[in-house]
Amino acid sequence: MSVDAATSVEQAWVARAIELATENVAAGGGPFGALVVRDGEVIATGTNRVTVDLDPTAHAEVTAIRAACRALGTFKLDGCVLVTSCEPCPMCLASALWARVDRVLFAADRDDAADAGFDDRAFYDVFEDPRTESPTPVERVAVPNRNQAFDAWRAKPDRVEY
Ligand SMILES: Nc1nc2[nH]cnc2c(=O)[nH]1
Numbered sequence: 001m002s003v004d005a006a007t008s009v010e011q012a013w014v015a016r017a018i019e020l021a022t023e024n025v026a027a028g029g030g031p032f033g034a035l036v037v038r039d040g041e042v043i044a045t046g047t048n049r050v051t052v053d054l055d056p057t058a059h060a061e062v063t064a065i066r067a068a069c070r071a072l073g074t075f076k077l078d079g080c081v082l083v084t085s086c087e088p089c090p091m092c093l094a095s096a097l098w099a100r101v102d103r104v105l106f107a108a109d110r111d112d113a114a115d116a117g118f119d120d121r122a123f124y125d126v127f128e129d130p131r132t133e134s135p136t137p138v139e140r141v142a143v144p145n146r147n148q149a150f151d152a153w154r155a156k157p158d159r160v161e162y
Contacts, residue, residue: 006105013037013083014107020047021060021085028052031116032060034084036068036077036101043080044068060084061092065099075162077101086113089120090127098162 006014013035020033030048037043046064050056061084069075077099082088086108088096096104110121125132153159 009040010083010105013042013081014085014105016042016045017060017083017085018107020045024048024060030060032084032086034060034064034082036064036080036082038072038077038080044071057091059089059092060086061088062095065095065101069099075099081105086110087120089113089118090123 017033017035020035021031022033024033024047025031027047029052030050032048034046035042035044036046044064044067046060046062046067048060049058049063052058061082064082064084065077068077068080078101080099080101081103082096082099082101083105084092085106087106087110088104089110093104110124113120114122126134
């Protein structure tokens with residue numbers, strides 16, 4: 001869907017995410033804000049808390065997803081829309097996938113984030129561009145019991161799947 005096709009309600013959600021992001025800068029956090037919306041209702045909001053909480057995973061989208069899950073008492077956000085001031089980074093996109101949100105709406109993109117000094121685009125390149133090597137080595141270690149935990153999982157009849 002193109003940005004131009006967004007409804008005025010969606011535009012208002014995005015505007016709120018940008019407002020949260022801007023307020024968060026003044027509060028000492030990163031310039032990112034997000035909302036989780038279900039049936040037109042804002043379930044939760046989130047801002048970037050990386051430097052405030054000393055948590056590199058505390059991106060706005062992740063904090064919004066965590067807050068929404070707490071508010072709804074679930075780990076599944078199907079039926080929800082994640083609205084964010086900036087295109088989700090690979091971690092936030094993966095979080096949205098794991099949360100099973102129905103849609104993601106964003107305002108600024110990875111190039112805008114790069115212009116502001118953030119590595120979103122560089123990290124996308126690690127996943128999307130085969131010529132880009134991961135700056136962090138990721139190496140497999142050969143062990144005979146590599147599937148031990150998966151075997152335990154498959155054998156557990158009352159496992160909670162997600
Ligand atoms: N989308 C997004 N990108 C980021 N890059 C660094 N922090 C963030 C964040 O909170 N959200």
